[in-house]
Amino acid sequence: xxxxxxxxxxxxxxxxxxxxxxxxxxxxxxxxxxxxxxxxxxxxxxxxxxxxxxxxxxxxxxxxxxxxxxxxxxxxxxxxxxxxxxxxxxxxxxxxxxxxxxxxxxxxxxxxxx
Numbered sequence: 001x002x003x004x005x006x007x008x009x010x011x012x013x014x015x016x017x018x019x020x021x022x023x024x025x026x027x028x029x030x031x032x033x034x035x036x037x038x039x040x041x042x043x044x045x046x047x048x049x050x051x052x053x054x055x056x057x058x059x060x061x062x063x064x065x066x067x068x069x070x071x072x073x074x075x076x077x078x079x080x081x082x083x084x085x086x087x088x089x090x091x092x093x094x095x096x097x098x099x100x101x102x103x104x105x106x107x108x109x110x111x112x113x114x
Contacts (some may be wrong), residue, residue: 005032005033005103006012007030007032009044009067012030012044013030014028014029014044014046014080015028015029015030016028016029017029017045019036019110020110020113022037024053024054024066024076025050026047026048026049026050026051027044027045027046027047027048027051027053028045028046028048029044029045029046029056030043030044031043032044034107038074038109038110038112039059039097039107039108039109039110040084040108040109040113041106041107041109042102042104042105042106043104043105043107044067044102044104044105045102045103045105046101046102046103047069047071047097047099047100047102047103047109048097048100049099050096050097050098051096051097051098051100052094052095052096053094053095053096053101054094054113055074055092055094055113055114056092056093056094056111056112056113056114057077057090057091057092057111057112057114058087058088058089058090058092058111059089059109059110059111059112060089060107060108060109061086061087061088061089061106061108062086062087062105062106062107062108062111063084063085063086063087063105063106064084064085064103064104064105064106065082065083065084065085065104066079066080066081066082066084066085066101066103067081067084067101067102067103067104068101068102069097069099069100069101069102070097070098070099070101071095071096071097071101072095072097072098072108073093073094073095073102074093074094074095074096074097075093079095092114
């Protein structure tokens, strides 16, 4: 089928995460269907150990599935391998990983950095 995309996740080459016009240290991504102009689509996000995501507000739904590792949210909620997390529009946070983690991210609209 010509209109099907299969991503071999074990073979992808990650690039520095630059979704907001600058590179964030410790964060790498692989865009699957993500369109940076629209801020929509899916991507794999890899966070290296001791990395914190930038504080941001969700302008629409953001969802992610923890493929590997653990992510700790600003309120100390822990997201572990196998967890599927949904953030509603208007919510805001940043997250941290001690040992590193890999997420499959589904974006409906680009977040706003705070």
